[in-house]
Amino acid sequence: MLPRLLWTQLAVLLWLQWQGWPHGVPAWSWPLLLAATLWLGMLFRRQDWRMRVLASKAQAQAAGALLERLPEAGADALAQLAAACNAMTAQRQDARHGLYQGRNFADLLLQGIPLPVFYQDLHGRYLGCNEAFSRATGLSPQAISGRNADELWGEAQAALHRQHDAALLRGEPRQEYPGELCDGDGRVRQVVFSKNVFYDADGHAAGVIGVWNDISELRAAENRLRLLAGVFKHTREGIAIIDRRGVILDANRALCDISGFAREALLATRLQQFYAGGNEAHFYGQLRQGLREGGYWHGEVLTRRSNGSCYPVLLSVSRVQDADGRLRNYIAVFTDISILKEQEQRLDRMAHHDPLTQLPNRVLLAERMQLAFAHARDSGLYQAICFMDLDGFKRVNDRFGHEHGDQLLIQVAGRLRDALRGSDTVARLGGDEFALVLTALPDVAACHRSLQRLLDIVAQPYDLSGIQVQITASIGVALYPQDEDDPDTLLRHADQAMYQAKEQGRNGYRIFDAEHDRRRRSRKESQDRLQQALAHNELQLYYQPKVNMRSGQVVGAEALLRWHHPQLGVLAPGAFLADIEDSELDIPLGEWVLRTALAQMQAWRSRGLLQGVSVNISAFHLQQPDFASRMAQILLDYPDVPRDMLEIEVLESTALSDLERVIALMRECQALGVRFALDDFGTGYSSLLYLKRLPADKLKIDQSFIRNMHEDTDDLAIVQGIIGLSGAFNRHQVAEGVETEEHGKLLLYLGCEVAQGYGIARPMPADSFFDWVRKWQGNPVWEYAGRQRWSQQDIALFRLELAYRATLGRLLELAAGDGGPGDWDAASYADFACWYLEEGQRGYGQNPHYRELGEQLQAIGSHSFTLWQALQQGDAAEVASSVPELMRLRDALTATVRCLLPGHSVSSRHNEHFDI
Numbered sequence: 001m002l003p004r005l006l007w008t009q010l011a012v013l014l015w016l017q018w019q020g021w022p023h024g025v026p027a028w029s030w031p032l033l034l035a036a037t038l039w040l041g042m043l044f045r046r047q048d049w050r051m052r053v054l055a056s057k058a059q060a061q062a063a064g065a066l067l068e069r070l071p072e073a074g075a076d077a078l079a080q081l082a083a084a085c086n087a088m089t090a091q092r093q094d095a096r097h098g099l100y101q102g103r104n105f106a107d108l109l110l111q112g113i114p115l116p117v118f119y120q121d122l123h124g125r126y127l128g129c130n131e132a133f134s135r136a137t138g139l140s141p142q143a144i145s146g147r148n149a150d151e152l153w154g155e156a157q158a159a160l161h162r163q164h165d166a167a168l169l170r171g172e173p174r175q176e177y178p179g180e181l182c183d184g185d186g187r188v189r190q191v192v193f194s195k196n197v198f199y200d201a202d203g204h205a206a207g208v209i210g211v212w213n214d215i216s217e218l219r220a221a222e223n224r225l226r227l228l229a230g231v232f233k234h235t236r237e238g239i240a241i242i243d244r245r246g247v248i249l250d251a252n253r254a255l256c257d258i259s260g261f262a263r264e265a266l267l268a269t270r271l272q273q274f275y276a277g278g279n280e281a282h283f284y285g286q287l288r289q290g291l292r293e294g295g296y297w298h299g300e301v302l303t304r305r306s307n308g309s310c311y312p313v314l315l316s317v318s319r320v321q322d323a324d325g326r327l328r329n330y331i332a333v334f335t336d337i338s339i340l341k342e343q344e345q346r347l348d349r350m351a352h353h354d355p356l357t358q359l360p361n362r363v364l365l366a367e368r369m370q371l372a373f374a375h376a377r378d379s380g381l382y383q384a385i386c387f388m389d390l391d392g393f394k395r396v397n398d399r400f401g402h403e404h405g406d407q408l409l410i411q412v413a414g415r416l417r418d419a420l421r422g423s424d425t426v427a428r429l430g431g432d433e434f435a436l437v438l439t440a441l442p443d444v445a446a447c448h449r450s451l452q453r454l455l456d457i458v459a460q461p462y463d464l465s466g467i468q469v470q471i472t473a474s475i476g477v478a479l480y481p482q483d484e485d486d487p488d489t490l491l492r493h494a495d496q497a498m499y500q501a502k503e504q505g506r507n508g509y510r511i512f513d514a515e516h517d518r519r520r521r522s523r524k525e526s527q528d529r530l531q532q533a534l535a536h537n538e539l540q541l542y543y544q545p546k547v548n549m550r551s552g553q554v555v556g557a558e559a560l561l562r563w564h565h566p567q568l569g570v571l572a573p574g575a576f577l578a579d580i581e582d583s584e585l586d587i588p589l590g591e592w593v594l595r596t597a598l599a600q601m602q603a604w605r606s607r608g609l610l611q612g613v614s615v616n617i618s619a620f621h622l623q624q625p626d627f628a629s630r631m632a633q634i635l636l637d638y639p640d641v642p643r644d645m646l647e648i649e650v651l652e653s654t655a656l657s658d659l660e661r662v663i664a665l666m667r668e669c670q671a672l673g674v675r676f677a678l679d680d681f682g683t684g685y686s687s688l689l690y691l692k693r694l695p696a697d698k699l700k701i702d703q704s705f706i707r708n709m710h711e712d713t714d715d716l717a718i719v720q721g722i723i724g725l726s727g728a729f730n731r732h733q734v735a736e737g738v739e740t741e742e743h744g745k746l747l748l749y750l751g752c753e754v755a756q757g758y759g760i761a762r763p764m765p766a767d768s769f770f771d772w773v774r775k776w777q778g779n780p781v782w783e784y785a786g787r788q789r790w791s792q793q794d795i796a797l798f799r800l801e802l803a804y805r806a807t808l809g810r811l812l813e814l815a816a817g818d819g820g821p822g823d824w825d826a827a828s829y830a831d832f833a834c835w836y837l838e839e840g841q842r843g844y845g846q847n848p849h850y851r852e853l854g855e856q857l858q859a860i861g862s863h864s865f866t867l868w869q870a871l872q873q874g875d876a877a878e879v880a881s882s883v884p885e886l887m888r889l890r891d892a893l894t895a896t897v898r899c900l901l902p903g904h905s906v907s908s909r910h911n912e913h914f915d916i
Contacts, residue, residue, distance in 0.1 A: 053071060054071070054081065054082055054085075058085055110130045111130050111131050113130055113132065113211070114132055115132055115211050115212065115213055116129070116130065116132040116133035116135075116136045116137075116211065116212050117129060117130045117132065117133060117209070117210070117211045118130075118133050118144075118209070118210055118211075119198065119207055119208065119209040119210070120165070120207050120208045120209075120210075121206070121207040122169065122205065122206070122207055123148075124148045124149055124161075124162065124165060124208075125146055125147065125148050126144050126145060126146065126147050126148070126152070127145065127207065128141060128144075128145060129141055129144055136181075136183050136189075136214075137152065137181075137183070138183065138185075139152075149161045149162065153181055157179055157180065157181060160177070160179055161179075161193070164177055164193070164195060165195065165208050168195060168196065168197050168208055169197065169205060169208075174194065174195065174196045175193070175194070175195045175196075176192060176193065176194045176195075177192070177193055178190070178191070178192050178193075178215075179191055179192075179193055179212075181212075189214050189216045190214070190215050190216045190218075190219045191212040191213060191214050191215060191216075192212065192213045192215055193210060193211075193212045194210060194211050194212070194213070195208055195209070195210035195211075196208070196209060196210075197209075235252065235254055236254055237254055237333050237334060237335050238251070238252065238254045238255030238256075238257075238258045238259065238313075238333070238334035238335075238336070239251065239252045239254070239255060239331065239332070239333055239334075240252075240255055240266070240271065240331075240332040240334070241329055241330075241331060242271055242329060242330040242331070242332055243329060243330075244327055244328075244329070244330075245270075246270050246271050246272060246330075247268055247269070247270055247271075248266050248267060248268065248269050248270070248271060249267070249329070250267070251263055251266040251267070254334075255334055258313070258334055258336045259303070259305055259306060259334075260305040260306035260307055261305075261306045265306070271330075271332060275301060275302070275303060275304070283299075283301070286299070287299075287317065290317075291317060291319055291330070295318060295319040295321075296316070296317070296318045296319070297315075297316070297317050298314065298315060298316040298317070299314070299315060300312055300313070300314055300315070300337070301313055301314075301315040303315075303334070311336065311338045312336075312337050312338055312341050313334045313335055313336055313337060313338075314334075314335040314337050315332065315333070315334055315335075316332070316333040316335075317330055317331070317332045317333075318330065318331045318333075351363070352364040354413075354427070354428040356406060356409060356410065356428070357409055357410055357413035357414075357428050358413070359413050359416075359417070359426055359427050359428045359434075360425060360426075360427040360428075361427060361428065361429075362427070362429060364427065365425065365427040365429075365435055365437070365487075366487050368425040368427075368437055369385065369425075369437055369487040369490070370487065372425075372437050372439045372480075373480060373487075375439060375440070376439075376480055376481060377481070379440065381439075381440045381441055381442060382441035382442070382443065382444065382446075382447060382479055382480065382481075382482075383437065383438065383439050383440075383441070383479070383480040383481075384436070384437070384438040384441055384447045384450070384451075384477050384478075384479055384480075385435070385436075385437060385477070385478045385479075385480065385487075385490040385491060385493075385494050386435065386436035386437075386438065386451070386475050386476065386477050386494055386509075387429075387433065387434075387435055387475065387476045387477075387491060387494035387495045387497070387498045388416075388433065388434040388435070388436060388454075388458075388473050388474070388475045388476075388498065389432060389433050389434075389473065389474050389475075389498050389502065390408075390412065390432040390458070390471055390472075390473050391471055391472040391473060391474055391502070391506040391507060391578065392471045392472070392578040392581070393405065393408065393409075393431075393432040393471060394432075394581070394582075395578055395581060396408055396464075396469050396471065398619065398651060399651060399680065399683065400464065400467055400469075400683055401683055404464040404465065404467060404469075407462075407464045407465065408462055408464060408469065408471070409428075409432065411462050411464075412434075412458060412462075412473075413426070413428060413434070415457050415458065415460075416434065416436070416454065416457070416458075419453065419454060419457050420436070420438075421439075423439045423440060424436065424437060424438050424439055425437040425439075435491060435494070436454070436475075438450055444479070444511075447477065447479065447511070451475055451477065451509040452509075454473070454475065455472070455473055455475065455507060455508070455509065458471070458472065458473040459471070459472050459473070459507065466704060466708070467704055472506055472507035473507065474498050474501040474502045474506050474507065474508060474509070475497075475498060475501060475508075475509035475510075476493075476494040476495055476496060476497025476498030476499070476500065476501055476509070476510055476511075476512060477494055477497055477509060477510065477511045477512060478490040478491070478493040478494040478497065478511075478512045479511060479512075493512040494512060496512060497509075497510045497511060497512035498510070504525065505525055505526050505579075506526075506579070526579040526580075527579060527580055527583055527584075527585045530563075530576060530579065530580055530585060530589070531585055531588075533563055533565075534588070534589060534592060538563055538564050538565065538566070539561060539562070539563055539564075539589075539592070540561075540562050540563075540564060540765065541559045541560065541561060541562070541593065541596050541597060541600065541766070542559070542560045542561075542562050542763035542764055542765060543557040543558065543559055543560070543600075543613065543763060543764060543765075543766060543769040544557060544558045544560060544756050544757075544761065544762065544763040544764075545557050545756060545760055545761050545769065545772065545773070545776070546558065546734060546754055546755070546756045547754070547755065547756070547760055547776070547778070548753050548754050549744045549747070549748055549753055549754070549755055549778070549779065549782040549783075549785075549786060550748060550753045550782065550783060550785075550786025550787075551753075551778065551783070551786075552776075552777065552778015552779070552782070552783060553778070554611065554773050554776055555612070555754055556611060556612040556613065556614060556647070557611060557612070557613050557614070557769060558613070558614045558615075558616075558649070558756060558763075559593065559596075559597045559600075559613050559614065559615045559616075560572075560573070560616075560763045561573050561577075561593060561616075562763075563575070563576055577618075581618070581620070582620045583620075586618050586620045586621050587620075587621050587624060590617050590618060590621040591630065591634065593615050593616075593617075594615055594617075594631070594634055594646075595634060595637070595638075597613045597615050597646070598634065598635070598637075598638040598641050598646065599638065600613070600766050601613055601638075601641045601645060601646075602638050602640050602641050603766075604766075604770060605640060605641065606640075607770065609770060609773060610642075610645075611645070611773065612644075612645035612646070612647060613645065613646065613647070614646075614647035614648070614649050614677060615646070615647070615648060615649065616649045616650075616679065617648050617649070617650060619650070619651065622648075622650055622662070622665065623658060623661065623662070623665070627665060627669075628665055628668035628669055628672070631669055631672060631674065632672055635672060635673075635674075642673075643672060643673025643674060644673050644674075644675060646673075646674050646675070647674070647675045647676065647677055647697075647698070648669065648674060648675070648676050648677070649676075649677045649678075649679040649700065650662075650676065650677075650678065650679060651678075651679050651680055659690060659693070659694075662694070663693060663694060663695065666694065666695050666696070667695055670695060675697045675698070676695065676696045676697055676698070677696060677697065677698035677699070677700055677734070678694065678696045678698070678699050678700065679700050680700065680702040680736075681699040681700055681701060681702060681722060682701065682702050682705055682718055682722055683702050683704070688725075691725060691729055691731075692729060696731065697731065697732060698731060698732040698733065698734060699722060699725070699726050699731050699732070699733045699734070700733070700734045700735075700736055701719060701722050701723075701733060701734065701735045701736060701752070702736060702737075703736040703737020703757065704737070705718045705719050705722075706719065706735050706736060706737040706738060706743055706747070706757070707737055707739070707743075709743075709746060710742055710743070710746050710802075711802065711806075712802075713799050713802045713803050713806070716798075716799055716802065717799070719735075719747075719750060719752075720750055720795060723750055723751050723752050727751070732754065733752055733754065734754045734755065734756065735747050735752050735754070735755040735756075735757075736755075736756055736757060737757045737758075738755040738756065738757035738758075738759045738760060739757050739758045739759045740759050741759065741779065741781060741782070743755075743757070743759055744759060744779065744781075744782045744785070745781065745782065745785040745903070748782060748785040748786045748788075748789070749785060749788065749789060749790040749794070749795075749798075749901075749902075749903060750789075750790065750795065751789055753786060784903070785903050788902040788903030789902075790901065790902060790903075793839065793843040794901050794902060796835070796839070797835070797840070797843075797844075797897060797900065797901065798897070798901065800828070800831060800832045800835055801832075801893070801894065801897045803828040803831065803832075804828050804829065804832050804860075804893070805890065805894070806828070807824075807825065807826060807827075807828040807829065808860065808864065808886070808890055810824055810825075811824055811864055811867060811868065811886075812883060812886065812887065814871055815867060815871060815879050815882075815883050824868060826864065826865075826868075829857075829860075829861050829864070832857060833857060833861070836853065836854055836857060840853075844900050847899075847900055849896050849899040849900055850900065852896050853893070853896045853897070853900065856889055856892055856893040856896060857893070859889050860886065860889045860890065860893060863882055863885055863886045863889060864886065866878070866882055867879060867882040867883065867886060870882060
């Protein structure tokens with residue numbers, strides 16, 4: 001550009017000169033002007049070259065070549081400009097070096113952090129990370145750069161990260177939150193993320209930087225500690241942590257349960273206070289020596305409970321040391337082995353004692369007899385070897401079941417044990433047979449007195465779970481040294497004498513005498529007396545009505561035997577039938593009952609009363625081979641009586657003794673038109689298979705269940721179950737023992753309509769029965785209740801209320817002083833509450849009384865636990881103030897339940913729905 005300008009200037013000068021301008025200018029000035037122009041041209045060319053160099057260097061510096069420098073020759077403005085540019089470039093070079101050093105330091109710092117660190121841009125893309133992050137993910141930094149959270153962690157974790165990243169970018173403070181991630185090996189790790197925002201040079205948010213802390217090992221350690229704590233808390237062995245002085249620092253619940261001490265009472269207690277005084281003298285020395293030498297000791301120790309009683313434990317004590325091997329604590333583990341010790345004693349007793357009654361068995365009896373004989377030889381006193389058999393035990397066992405039979409044997413054994421002296425022995429030989437060794441008898445008269453006292457004791461009534469029974473015993477006696485001294489021979493002689501006692505009427509004893517053995521009276525005497533009563537018309541049938549409570553109709557009667565004894569008055573069957581049990585007299589007596597019942601039905605029919613009768617037949621009679629043929633002959637003798645009006649009642653246990661035979665017999669009789677009923681159903685051991693196969697038309701619910709069904713939830717469940725079985729197997733049912741109006745109503749609510757019992761009528765002679773039927777009118781209360789059958793939900797509510805009242809009644813008994821603290825169970829409260837919130841809400845939620853029931857349950861629960869706490873604390877004033885309110889709430893709850901159940905509006909003589 002500059003040379004072009006100079007040449008243009010020279011051309012203009014030449015043109016001006018050619019034109020004659022300027023005029024008057026000296027000629028020498030033109031060369032001078034030309035020289036000046038040339039010099040200026042050269043000067044401009046140099047300056048143009050310098051500017052080109054400066055521009056080139058400046059462009060290199062601008063491109064980042066900070067090592068390049070502009071030439072600074074001269075002192076003109078261009079030199080100053082070059083110097084200024086060089087200074088600026090030097091400053092940039094220093095700044096870049098500082099930035100490089102800072103970045104290098106930051107990278108070294110980032111890589112040196114052991115925790116995974118990462119940073120992201122505002123869009124969530126990863127910009128970089130440290131080596132710890134790369135190792136944790138299994139990806140290189142280059143592979144991580146540019147990815148987002150979805151690509152690294154999956155959708156669920158990515159959503160969690162985005163949520164917290166957005167919170168940071170909205171200005172919220174640092175975010176810390178837990179999460180999960182898979183490491184490079186595919187393992188799931190538990191981590192805690194910590195994130196914050198980083199900013200650019202202008203102070204604007206540039207992205208998010210974060211770090212995570214792997215807490216997987218911490219969580220695992222916490223779980224291990226939690227597991228150890230669970231073992232410490234829930235193990236059945238008692239555990240105590242003890243300091244170096246032997247003071248208990250902590251104890252688990254099992255140790256509290258084993259020892260009876262509360263945890264607070266155990267803390268700060270010395271371990272030595274547990275030990276009872278029965279431990280061996282060298283015990284403490286062995287304990288210290290074992291801990292000192294091996295750091296461990298275990299052995300059996302006798303310890304003491306909170307109540308002062310002693311019990312054995314297997315104690316294990318271990319040292320706990322720190323990392324330097326210094327003692328920190330002791331761990332003591334207590335295993336209650338009292339049960340094992342009892343088992344050892346039990347095994348020893350099993351070898352020498354009867355498992356049911358805990359009396360000596362034959363082995364121990366033989367040892368005792370040898371000792372007794374040796375003592376008799378030295379002292380010259382009598383020893384009585386007695387063989388006892390219970391009279392009528394089989395009848396009890398068959399009627400009430402083996403469980404009640406076992407109860408009877410246990411009670412008899414207890415009475416005999418209490419009645420004998422310490423030197424005497426009573427043993428059980430098996431079944432209902434007992435052996436007794438009466439020692440040191442001065443004479444035979446003393447033996448007689450002892451035997452009579454034993455008979456009187458055995459003959460006292462027994463209570464078998466609410467069933468009253470009475471039995472007697474027959475005893476045979478062999479005296480030593482009058483008889484041989486061989487124990488087996490003496491026992492056999494006593495057995496023979498016992499059978500003589502049974503033949504002579506039972507409830508007695510006989511002393512073995514070989515000379516008079518054949519002349520002993522037999523059992524025939526009592527049978528002959530009953531045979532005489534049969535011949536002299538001393539026997540009579542009474543009839544107890546069966547009615548349909550819903551319709552009020554009399555549907556039949558049960559024939560019951562009575563003996564009009566000349567001296568003893570009217571006797572019920574239990575007073576005399578045991579004497580003919582399993583005897584030949586059983587058959588003619590049973591046939592007399594059948595004929596008398598049929599004759600009575602025929603007589604009633606002639607008077608316009610058509611009424612069916614059920615009769616009881618013994619097991620011995622029923623199982624006779626010709627029973628069905630004899631029954632056919634008897635029926636032929638009374639042709640006017642419809643055969644289906646005769647019903648035979650057999651005990652449930654009778655039917656089970658020989659099932660196939662009884663089934664065949666029942667079918668033969670049913671072919672004749674006779675019907676069958678299972679008497680006292682529920683007291684035996686029948687299965688559903690037996691019930692299915694037995695061709696019985698009717699089930700009679702035993703009166704023992706009816707009597708307490710409105711007080712006992714178990715009896716209620718049994719009655720309900722029998723009614724359900726009757727329906728399922730298409731059987732009719734009859735309830736025995738209906739003694740009150742409330743019994744009848746509850747049976748009707750449950751679905752049983754036919755009943756008999758004192759609440760309807762007592763057994764009566766035939767003429768009285770005829771008049772009673774003519775005058776009988778149904779009970780309107782029962783007729784109304786028969787139309788109000790309860791659903792399963794109603795029965796469940798009634799059962800819950802029974803259990804609730806029983807629990808509350810027990811608490812009130814405790815408040816009255818009947819029982820000690822610790823024996824009250826409030827489980828029925830929780831059952832009722834659960835029912836109220838679930839099934840009850842669905843079934844009765846719309847009833848206006850339902851809310852009232854809930855309030856009453858809550859109030860009773862609160863007052864009950866207040867009363868219970870007062871009983872535990874011995875607060876008599878609080879007890880006295882709580883009882884009246886609790887009784888009021890109980891009665892109010894009963895009234896509310898009555899309002900919820902169908903049929904509550906029915907009125908009875910006492911204006912009660914049911915009386916519990």
